[in-house]
Amino acid sequence: MSLPPIERTTIGDGISIPRMISGLWQLVDDKNVDLDAAAHAMKLLADLGLDCFDMADHYGDAELVVGRFRATSSQHMLAFTKWCPPENGIKSFEAAEQAVDLALRRMGQEQITLMQYHIWDYSDDTYWHNLAHLRTMQQQGKIKHIGVTNIDAAHLELLIDTGFEITTNQVPCSVLDQRLVRGRLASVCEKHKVGVLAYGTLLGGFLSEKWLGQPEPEDIDALNGSLRKYLRFIRVAGGWEPFQGLLRALSTIAHAHNVSIPAVATRYVLDIPTVSTVIVGCRLTSDSSRYAERNLEVFSFRLTEDDHALIQKAQQALLDIPGDCGDEYRRPPYLTAAGDLSHHINIVQNDELREAIATGRRIEYSIGSPWEPIAGYCRAVRTGNHVCISGTTANSPSSLSLPVLGRHSARSQTVAILDIISRALKALGGTLSDVVRTRIIVRNEADCKEVSQAHGWVFQCEGVRPSNTLFVASLIGSEYLVEIEAEARLGSAGVLRLSS
Known part of the structure; x- marks a missing residue:
């Protein structure tokens, strides 16, 4: 069966990327990554046209897999990474340079195409120092573009107004989580030509046939981290019944186009004008290319006006996710796997x-x-x-x-x-x-x-x-x-x- 052509777009100064990026966050829990096998899986994805990968300093061996790929293949590939340091008062250029140099060594590159920075606490001025250091290294040639993750509209605007050139903002967005478009963030990104890299598009797997007509999981602690996180999103958005109504609407549309529920849910996000690309989780195993071929059906059809109307009708039963994109990491309700910030921030008692x-x-x-x-x-x-x-x-x-x-x-x-x-x-x-x-x-x-x-x-x-x-x-x-x-x-x- 022939595969549909992959849509592409550009970010920054004309960098071409597919509108589906392979996210490597699932490597966090894999303590025994076979670097050669993972690099081979990466090559198979690149051969399909999925030649862009998203990772971070804390995504296990993800950056090392890129390094092995670089050492063993001449295939074109782009690697985006992140620096997510604890805002612990360390503000020196030396600390920032060490983090960037480590990423460069691990990935076997002379320049990082896109370095994305995550701010844990807007009231901690550490991030101003670190972003200034990243900009210095951008001027030195170690970084091509600077992006951010989970930044709300006000602080993205603040960074840009202060003089920082921000290429992308990686934020959650789905048929259930509409904060991107219901708040100011989409318009700020459009005004300043900031590309949106959308993740959480499938709610960790909840937006699939597997959960259609099924009861709500009774024990949230028995779920994996992604499902725990997004079950909290579903509950805040009104609960399991309205979510099932949304799934039924997506299923109806999927049958009409002879595609899957994930394809419809992903297509919906790709149709949002400010969304440059979606990030889909990938473990880089021997099955990765098979799953990728299934994911590519999102490029085989278009949603009609009637499809969008059906989705909007189902969304009316949902409640808005509170706040702006990224607020789940900064204020209640903490929509994280743990339900709090214990996995992310150490609170020091004075x-x-x-x-x-x-x-x-x-x-x-x-x-x-x-x-x-x-x-x-x-x-x-x-x-x-x-x-x-x-x-x-x-x-x-x-x-x-x-x-x-x-x-x-x-x-x-x-x-x-x-x-x-x-x-x-x-x-x-x-x-x-x-x-x-x-x-x-x-x-x-x-x-x-x-x-x-x-x-x-x-x-x-x-x-x-x-x-x-x-x-x-x-x-x-x-x-x-x-x-x-x-x-x-x-x-x-x-x-x-x-x-x-």
């Missing part, structure tokens, strides 16, 4: 802070600004459960030659400022959800709407609405468009909203 709080001491938090000792102030002060945060601007991290964060965008400066405020609150034992009051100073009245929208989005994510004052006034430093100060009361149990 015993000194806990003791100071218990004994009622005044706690002052400084960020090392040279102005703090001169003017006699600090970023934030905690007394009891009350925290006051000084007027904050979008200063770039010290020691970096970056312009003001967000540069000429008041919206992005607001996002950066609230990240800095969040960092101060975390250092003092609180979060943005503890904020009871904000005061916003805007240089230009024309920016008030965008500043208000950014402020509203941040606190909507936190589930609170602080009291607020916004006014127009001069600010010291022509580059600063916004300044915000905040007050927080720690320890409230939930929110009661009253209306007049």
Whole structure:
């Protein structure tokens, strides 16, 4: 049987990639990878036209398989990788260079085509340092393009407004998870020509004939990591019954086109204008090319208007996945395999802070600004459960030659400022959800709407609405468009909203 031609697209400065990439995250759990056999499986996929592979520094031996492929084959192949360091305060260029050089050695390459960076915590300024280091190595020729993973619209826009050239954003997207298009992310990617690399398209395998008409798994812990993760997505989206309704709609369409449910689900995502490609999991075994041939049926048909209408009708029974793309790694509900962040982030307890709080001491938090000792102030002060945060601007991290964060965008400066405020609150034992009051100073009245929208989005994510004052006034430093100060009361149990 002849295979349909594989659709291709371009990213960056004209790099041609197939609209289906082989994702190698499943190699994480494989401790005994036969590098020669895996490289041979990679060659068979490349021979089919699936010549692009996605991996990361923590995907087991994935980068080593690329190195073996390079050493044993002249076949064209592209390898995208990721650097996902713990944001542990290590911000040196040497640490970043070691990570990139290790990837280059493992893959047997002189240049990384696409290095993707993952940010665990927007309030931790480590990522600004690391992205600046990656940009330096891009200028040196070690990296061709820089991408990001699981970045929401506001922070993607912030990075771009600050001056970073971001080629791609790898985010989850499926017929069930519509955050990409229901929020601002798709429009931000389209505006700035950022290619979307979509994963989670088949919900870890739930979007298949295997689960059609079947009962919901009773023991989530008996499932593999991917199924545990995406069962949490299904439950947050309304539960098993609405999901079965979606499966039935996909099955009807699949029968009409004589293809599989996975093909229909994948075709749906590929039809989203901002999606460059989908990433499909692959273990690089002797069966990989056989599974790939089955996956290629997605390129053999097109969804009709009636097909899209049927899918949309089934989607009406679903609830929206909360937040923006990537929020599952940063705030509740944690839609991860573990149901929390224990597999990703080590939370360090500050015993000194806990003791100071218990004994009622005044706690002052400084960020090392040279102005703090001169003017006699600090970023934030905690007394009891009350925290006051000084007027904050979008200063770039010290020691970096970056312009003001967000540069000429008041919206992005607001996002950066609230990240800095969040960092101060975390250092003092609180979060943005503890904020009871904000005061916003805007240089230009024309920016008030965008500043208000950014402020509203941040606190909507936190589930609170602080009291607020916004006014127009001069600010010291022509580059600063916004300044915000905040007050927080720690320890409230939930929110009661009253209306007049």
